[in-house]
Amino acid sequence: MNETNTMRAIIHEAFGAPDEVLRLAEVAIPTIGRDEVLVRVRATAVAKGDWLIATGLPYVARPSYGIRTPRHRIAGLEFAGVVEAIGDSVTRVTIGDEVVGWGNQALAERVAVPETQLAVKPADVGFEAAAALPVSGFAALQAVRDQGGVAAGDRVLILGASGGVGSFAVQIAKALGAEVTGVASTRNLDLVGELGADHVIDYTREHVDGHGQRYDVIIDIAGNRPLRQLRRVLRTDGTLVIVGGSxxxxxxxxxxxxxxxxxxxxxxxxxxxxxxxPNLADLETLIELAARGVLTPRVDAMYPLPEAAAAIELVGAGRSRGKTVVTV
Ligand SMILES: NC(=O)c1ccc[n+]([C@@H]2O[C@H](COP(=O)([O-])OP(=O)(O)OC[C@H]3O[C@@H](n4cnc5c(N)ncnc54)[C@H](OP(=O)(O)O)[C@@H]3O)[C@@H](O)[C@H]2O)c1
Structure with a gap:
């Protein structure tokens, strides 16, 4: 194969520990269909979902990941980059546009996605920050705004406030006018305060029910606390949204x-x-919030493409500070 038709990508051919099953390889550049866009990837973000897909866990999710072997030969779920080619029926973007989007096989120098899975990136939001928006942003937006129905004046408790989803959830809840309490460990309390939380609880020193406070909405992203403990601090007409578990x-x-x-x-x-x-309307909302400075992705760890497996090991451990990005 001619070298100009190939690209570097993180190949995923079996389920297992990321450092054992993910490897850098030279593969063919994807071809695009009529409604697809080829993006020269500049950055991709990784999250717990990438770790779950790499390992094939939990087993109940195997029908979507692939039963015996991974459904997608290349890892990755989200990206920011520059449009390199467009299919005949693509109208929303053109060659040279800087874009952000979601789609499988994004841990590579090029990714091909339908034009409905990307949007133009604001010029003043960098590739690394933009790449961090889609996957964790969808979860945060849909948990806080849609499932939580957070409104101005609501008291909102966010468990896992310092991580990928949590760092967006705190900012979105504040933007909706809520009074936010973020739960994190000691080393991350400063970050949760910087994100805009009105109060912080250090889960290594105190219980979430130790404040005598009752919340209108609880967004439970991490910690796996028993339901009865969460219900005790939730108002009788309050809403609990479970985002993550272990x-x-x-x-x-x-x-x-x-x-x-x-x-x-x-x-x-x-x-x-x-x-x-994932959906385009929410991607556009996230981009608009980022462009206005209401939502600032906190990128606290960056890895080059050949070290993507290490990035995925890091997010798999569940102790991330903000988002982890892979530069391409
Ligand atoms: N349902 C969905 O559609 C959906 C979508 C996206 C993600 N998720 C899930 O959401 C979860 C979190 O994802 P993420 O990307 O935000 O993970 P992450 O970036 O690893 O963040 C997890 C955060 O939780 C904190 N944490 C750990 N134990 C805690 C505890 N006992 N109490 C409070 N905080 C604690 C960690 O901070 P410390 O280091 O300070 O402990 C870390 O900052 C994962 O389980 C993921 O699979 C679900």
């Missing part, structure tokens, strides 16, 4: 999510589980 390889904590969903119809509190859905 646990064994079969379900990774989905048991708690299922219990919450089954219990919800029988109690006044609304107990909801988030399944975030």
């Amino acid at each position: 646990g064994g390889p079969a379900t990774m904590g989905f048991g708690r999510t299922i219990r919450a969903t089954l219990l919800s119809p029988f109690v006044r509190q609304r107990l909801r589980a988030l399944i975030s859905k």
Whole structure:
């Protein structure tokens, strides 16, 4: 194959530990269909979802990842870069546009996606910050605005406030006019304050129910606390949104999510589980918030493409500060 038809990409051919199953390789540049855009990737962000796909966990998610081997040969879920080629029916972007979007196989020098999976990047938002927006931004926006229904004046508790999703959730809840309490460990309290939280709780020193406070909305992104503990600090007509969990390889904590969903119809509190859905309208909202400076991605770790597996190991550990980005 001619060298100009190839690119570097992070190949994913089996499920397992990221440093064992992800490797840099030279592969063919993807071809595009009529409604697709070829993007020269400048940065991609990684999150827990990339770790789950690499490892193939939880097993219940295998139908979407691939049953025995990964469905997608290249890793990666989101990107920012420059449009290099467009299909015949593409109208929303043109060659040379700087764009941000989501799509499989983004941990590579080029990615091909339908034009409905990207939008033009504001000039003053860098590639690294832009790449951090889609996946964690969708989860934060949909948890806070849609499932949580956060409104001005609401008291909102965010567990996991310092991570990829949490760092966006704090800023979005503040932008909606909420009074935000962020839960983090000691080393991340400063970050949660900088993101705009009105109050912080250090989970290594105190319980979330130690303040005698009751919240209108709880966004539970990390920590896997028992439902009854969360319900104790939720107002009787409040809303709990479960975003993340952890646990064994079969379900990774989905048991708690299922219990919450089954219990919800029988109690006044609304107990909801988030399944975030990528979509163009929300991408445009996130971009607009970033352009206005209302939402600032906190990129605290950056890795070059050959070290993508290390980046995915880092986010897999669940101790990230803000977002982790891979530069291409
Ligand atoms: N439902 C959905 O659609 C959806 C979408 C996206 C993500 N998720 C899930 O959401 C979860 C978080 O994702 P993420 O990308 O934000 O992860 P992340 O970047 O690793 O962030 C996790 C954060 O949680 C904090 N944390 C850990 N233990 C905690 C505890 N006991 N109490 C409070 N905070 C704690 C960590 O800070 P410290 O180091 O300070 O502990 C870290 O900053 C994952 O389980 C992911 O799979 C779900």
